[in-house]
Amino acid sequence: MRNDRLLWSARLGSNSLTPMDAFDRIVGHETPKRLFRAALGTDRLAHAYLFEGPDGVGKMTFALAVARSILCERPVESLACEACRGCRRVDSRQHSDLILVARDPGSRQLKVDAIRELQAQLSLKAMEAGARVALLDDADRLGVSAGNSLLKLLEEPPDRTHLFLLTSNRPNVLTTLVSRCQVVRFAPLAPEQVRQVLDLQTEHATESLDAAANLSEGSPGQALAHLNDGWFELRDWLFDEFLAGRGDPLQRAARLSERVRAPIPGEKKKVAPLEEQRKRLEGALRLLLSVFRDVRLAQADVPVDRWLHRDREDRIVDLAEACDPTWVESLPELATEWLAALAGNVTPELVGERLSLDFQIALAPRI
Ligand SMILES: [Zn+2]
Numbered sequence: 001m002r003n004d005r006l007l008w009s010a011r012l013g014s015n016s017l018t019p020m021d022a023f024d025r026i027v028g029h030e031t032p033k034r035l036f037r038a039a040l041g042t043d044r045l046a047h048a049y050l051f052e053g054p055d056g057v058g059k060m061t062f063a064l065a066v067a068r069s070i071l072c073e074r075p076v077e078s079l080a081c082e083a084c085r086g087c088r089r090v091d092s093r094q095h096s097d098l099i100l101v102a103r104d105p106g107s108r109q110l111k112v113d114a115i116r117e118l119q120a121q122l123s124l125k126a127m128e129a130g131a132r133v134a135l136l137d138d139a140d141r142l143g144v145s146a147g148n149s150l151l152k153l154l155e156e157p158p159d160r161t162h163l164f165l166l167t168s169n170r171p172n173v174l175t176t177l178v179s180r181c182q183v184v185r186f187a188p189l190a191p192e193q194v195r196q197v198l199d200l201q202t203e204h205a206t207e208s209l210d211a212a213a214n215l216s217e218g219s220p221g222q223a224l225a226h227l228n229d230g231w232f233e234l235r236d237w238l239f240d241e242f243l244a245g246r247g248d249p250l251q252r253a254a255r256l257s258e259r260v261r262a263p264i265p266g267e268k269k270k271v272a273p274l275e276e277q278r279k280r281l282e283g284a285l286r287l288l289l290s291v292f293r294d295v296r297l298a299q300a301d302v303p304v305d306r307w308l309h310r311d312r313e314d315r316i317v318d319l320a321e322a323c324d325p326t327w328v329e330s331l332p333e334l335a336t337e338w339l340a341a342l343a344g345n346v347t348p349e350l351v352g353e354r355l356s357l358d359f360q361i362a363l364a365p366r367i
Contacts, residue, residue, distance in 0.1 A: 063164045064090060288355075
């Protein structure tokens, strides 16, 4: 009988074949794997975990692997069999004992109603497996009443319930919540590991995969987003237009704003929602920062193979020659101000204008 459970993988440096388990399919994250293999194996799972790590690093993928192991109908040594109905329904996120809590698209915070709904669901008996798993994304985006409701749940967790809170911004998670969770850290992956994930999941050309892996800051999700959401195109626009120092800074700010406000493909509204605009501008800003990290390396004669944007070596060299090193050094601090303004009440449009003017001052006289 052929079954996914019988997938075998040859361990490097050994002639013996060992079966793949639910976690073997995940690239990297060895410490969390050890932790959960042990906890699942000894039936000592905590009621609540906080998974912290960069966006797209694999926290949700990992949480779903744990959820499969908890809700599997035929576990193999306490881990998911990856073949039963339970495992398949977790994968398609349709298992009735798997509860997913996330922000509404376009909303900055997780609403208290979502937490109340979670409470209500957890007060009912488990439907199928006897255990229940709740995955709550963006645990840093809880308002006061949502946070309090969740705290109440963590203080008196229903039987056989396991909550997984996910965050890419742990300092913003309420400390009372953190103290009730076992914290599991997901570190950025090495570029080769990101590349491995991309190889499994996409069919883009090799050069794009290399560049995406290098530029992903250790996050496969970010690399995939880069490949699919016009990120490379934005980067080249920033290199060739925004940073070219030509023309009126306000006109460039207007073009930046146009990109940021462009409607979401397939949606009716003519302008993207403010939250989406903020996300896009923040993306552009982080991209600019990564470009200038390379400029700084170039100014310090660090070899090209250590640069992120090495495929745009010529432009980095131009910018390194043109920019005052003191200004380049002060850029991260400046960017912190822009990001704080963006996270506050300043409109993306105004932040974009400020940004264009600052870059104009740094670049215009020389490029
Ligand atoms: Zn299973």
